[in-house]
Amino acid sequence: MSTVEAGTIIEPYIVENQSKSIFQVNRRVFVDEQILARETKKIFETCWIYIGHESELLKPGDFLTRNVGGKELIFVKDKDSQVRAFFNTCPHRGAMVCREKHGNDKMFLCMYHAWSFDLTGKLVSRPEGERYHSDNSEGIHDLVPVGKLDNYRGFYFVNFDDNAVDLKTYLGGACEYIDLTADQSEVGMEVVGGTQEYGFDANWKLLVENSIDGYHGVPTHTTYFDYIIAAGGQLGDTGTKVNKPRDLGNGHAAIEYGSPWGRPIAKPIAAWGEQGEKDCAALREKLTARFGKERADRIAYNNFNLLIFPNLVINNVMAITIRTFYPQTPARQEVKAWALAPKDESAIMRERRLYSFLEFLGPGGFATPDDCEALKMCQKGYDNMTHVEWNDISKGMSENKQGNTDEKQMRVFWREWDKRISGGS
Secondary structure, eight states: OOOBSSOOOBTTTEEEETTTTEEEEEGGGGTOHHHHHHHIIIIITTSOEEEEEGGGOOSTTEEEEEEETTEEEEEEEOTTSOEEEEESSOTTTOOOSOOSSEEEOSEEEOTTTOOEEETTSOEEEOTTGGGSOGGGGSSTTSOOBOSEEEEETTEEEEESOTTOOOHHHHHTTHHHHHHHHHTTOSSOEEEEEEEEEEEESSOHHHHHHHHTOSTTHHHHTHHHHHHHHHTTOOTTOOSOOOEEEEEEETTEEEEEEOOSSOBTTTBOOGGGHHHHHHHHHHHHHHHHHHHOHHHHHHHHHOEEEEEETTTEEEEESSSEEEEEEEEEETTEEEEEEEEEEETTOOHHHHHHHHHHIIIIISTTSSHHHHHHHHHHHHHHHGGGTTTSOEEEOOTTTTOSSOOTTSSHHHHHHHHHHHHHHHSOO
């Protein structure tokens, strides 16, 4: 998207006026069926989309089925421990081959006509197979693999575009923040518990904005901050003075900041008592030995909200959540989230982490219901779109130094979104 000196509309979607420090988004992008169809084609069909974490496929034969970018997929570890992804549709008549959400097996059996496939996707058998010409079994009836599958530090992504750039190139500067997460453990990270699933009535891009919006924190989540102070946190004692939004390239963005809450990787709070101080000191000592003091302190004290374009959020805060969300309609989205933790974490730190996760990040915690309600109110407010047409995302544009309560990080997303949606056919 080019910028302009006058208030010219670039396509119908974005206005950016650098001289007046104005950045506006047309509210039509949150309600229009044609725009959603274009997003499916130009974004979800061409970007690297998160499918799962390596810890979810521990043993050969482990599998998950997930809807990723509107596609039903099988995510599986084969007998040789190679991770694969297939379209979950039988090449015979189209039925979903695997109906379970997760499990462990040696093959997949289609319930419709009992065609069976091994974990590499190869057709193994079919009733009355002799009725097919011999050439009819040479690969054309195997499960179809996803065009591209790759991982970075155990985070697996798929891409449906055979011409897409490689994953690491696509991730760009986001790798820095994935590293800060993965480096919490020498032996690896793991998804803890199952998948949290919920939906609510708001456009998916509103959750993108909200996930990297430092401006809404205190006014929207006042109850949580009051609770933190009562539990021994201090608003002025965040452990770090960092306060910077980051443009990580390719539409990815992050905000990094200090906070009053405890971090089970190595930042204690009074509520954890003397033992919590000792536990965190021991963790910081290990981190310092591995990375030096500067990086160890960053891992221990610095929180971040990371957006990987278009729809993966990693919040590394009082706990770690991995969150994806997909549009069901222009005005409704489906969310899936997972808790992530170091494999070698002590029992007491795991307890602190999961308690913090549930009380703030989980679907029934302090934050998520507040956020869902706020975004639903935004979506409802777009009923007035013909009279109030534009959202403003200009905060901080006129400042040389921008902070996390400014909106630079959201503008990063919207520029990439507009480039993809407005460009080409």
